Amino acid sequence: MKITFKKSLIEQIKSHGLETYPLECCGFLFGKDHRNGRIVNEIRAATNSQQGDQRRRFEIDPLEYLKAERYALEKDITLVGIYHSHPDHPAIPSKHDLKQAVPFFSYLIMSVSKDEVKNITSWQLDQRRKFIEEKIEVINQFETYK
Amino acid sequence: MARIIIPTPLRKFTNNQSTIEVEAIDIRESIDALSSLYPDLKKQLLDDTGEIRKFVRIYLGDEDIKVLNNERTPVTDDAVISIVPAIAGGLA
Numbered sequence: 001m002k003i004t005f006k007k008s009l010i011e012q013i014k015s016h017g018l019e020t021y022p023l024e025c026c027g028f029l030f031g032k033d034h035r036n037g038r039i040v041n042e043i044r045a046a047t048n049s050q051q052g053d054q055r056r057r058f059e060i061d062p063l064e065y066l067k068a069e070r071y072a073l074e075k076d077i078t079l080v081g082i083y084h085s086h087p088d089h090p091a092i093p094s095k096h097d098l099k100q101a102v103p104f105f106s107y108l109i110m111s112v113s114k115d116e117v118k119n120i121t122s123w124q125l126d127q128r129r130k131f132i133e134e135k136i137e138v139i140n141q142f143e144t145y146k
Numbered sequence: 147m148a149r150i151i152i153p154t155p156l157r158k159f160t161n162n163q164s165t166i167e168v169e170a171i172d173i174r175e176s177i178d179a180l181s182s183l184y185p186d187l188k189k190q191l192l193d194d195t196g197e198i199r200k201f202v203r204i205y206l207g208d209e210d211i212k213v214l215n216n217e218r219t220p221v222t223d224d225a226v227i228s229i230v231p232a233i234a235g236g237l238a
Contacts, residue, residue, distance in 0.1 A: 024236055050234070057236035062203045062210065066228040069153055073164055079154045086237040097235040102155040107235070 001134035002037035003081070003106050003122050009043050010120070010138055016045050017085040017112040023054040028068045029081035029106060037137075038080050038106065044068065057096070058084045081106030081122075088113055091121040093131045101125050106134060148176055148225040155231055159187035173204060174217035176227055191229065201232040 016025045026048050031040040046068075050059040060082070072079045082105055086094075091111040093101070101107060103125050111118040123131040147167040152160050160166060161184075168179035177198070181188035193199050204211045205228040211219045221227065 026233075050236070056238045057234070059232075059234040062205065062230040062232075063208060065153075065233055066151070066205055066208075066230050069151055069228065069230075072154075073151065082233060082235075084235055089237040094235070094237050096238060100232065100234045102231050102233070104155040104158065 001124060001132065002137055003108075003134050004037060004039045004137040004139060006041065007138050007140055009040060012043055013083050013108070013110065013120075014112075014117040017110050017117055018115075020048070020085065021112055021114060022087045024048055024050075024056070024058040024085050024087060026058040026060055026082065026084040028079055029083060029108065030068075030072055030075075030077045031080050033078055033080055040080060042077065043083070044071075055087055079105075081108060083108035083110070085110050085112045091119040093123055098129070098131060101129075101131070107131070108136075147223060148221045148227055150176060150180055151226065151228045153229055153231055156187060156190055156229065159190060160184050170221055172217065172221055173206065173211050173219045173227065176221055177204070177217070203230040203232070204228070205230055 027043055027045040029040045030042040031038055046060045046064055048054050048058045049061040050057045068079055086109055091109045106122050106124055108122045110120040122134045122136050124134055126132050147169055150166045152164055166180055168176050170176040170179050191202055206219055207226060
């Protein structure tokens with residue numbers, strides 16, 4: 001499994017994680033799902049609507065989610081995943097991430113500290129509801145992607 | 147016919163169809179019609195007692211049916227119904 005991003009999109013995601021630190025950020029990944037992997041060609045920041053401790057949890061309001069699905073339909077693209085940050089913790093899915101995860105989506109997780117994004121990983125659920133890591137490919141232009 | 151938007155995580159149960167049209171007078175009939183068309187989707191939406199699962203929200207337009215008349219919320223021919231999975235997570 002592979003997920004491909006244009007470099008500028010990864011930079012946008014990193015900026016979001018640093019802006020919201022020490023709180024978790026979250027957002028949508030839009031693109032296309034292909035047999036040999038998926039391509040993200042647009043991201044959109046979402047509001048963390050978690051009512052509890054946003055340093056440890058995120059939640060996306062259902063209305064914001066359905067608007068993201070509608071947007072994807074209008075643009076004939078696919079909502080392929082969700083990104084979020086783990087402030088001061090590794091970019092590894094937590095038990096809570098696993099409990100809340102839904103099939104199909106790529107879950108991009110970034111480990112962020114006060115000054116830098118330390119690591120970014122991406123994961124998908126398999127048939128047994130276990131997270132499998134997917135390779136992240138970062139390119140300068142989509143034209144170079146085969 | 148009311149139109150139901152299927153979220154991407156559930157499209158594998160609808161032969162990858164993103165929207166489905168159903169003939170129904172309310173939300174309950176809409177969900178039942180959808181479940182009849184795609185039986186594998188049914189257990190994703192409904193629990194063993196036939197209730198809509200807790201982690202699934204149903205919206206009519208921009209309104210959660212919970213603030214309307216729940217499953218008995220009437221739907222019109224131009225209604226847009228959305229199935230919304232709970233999206234959450236975090237480091238602990």
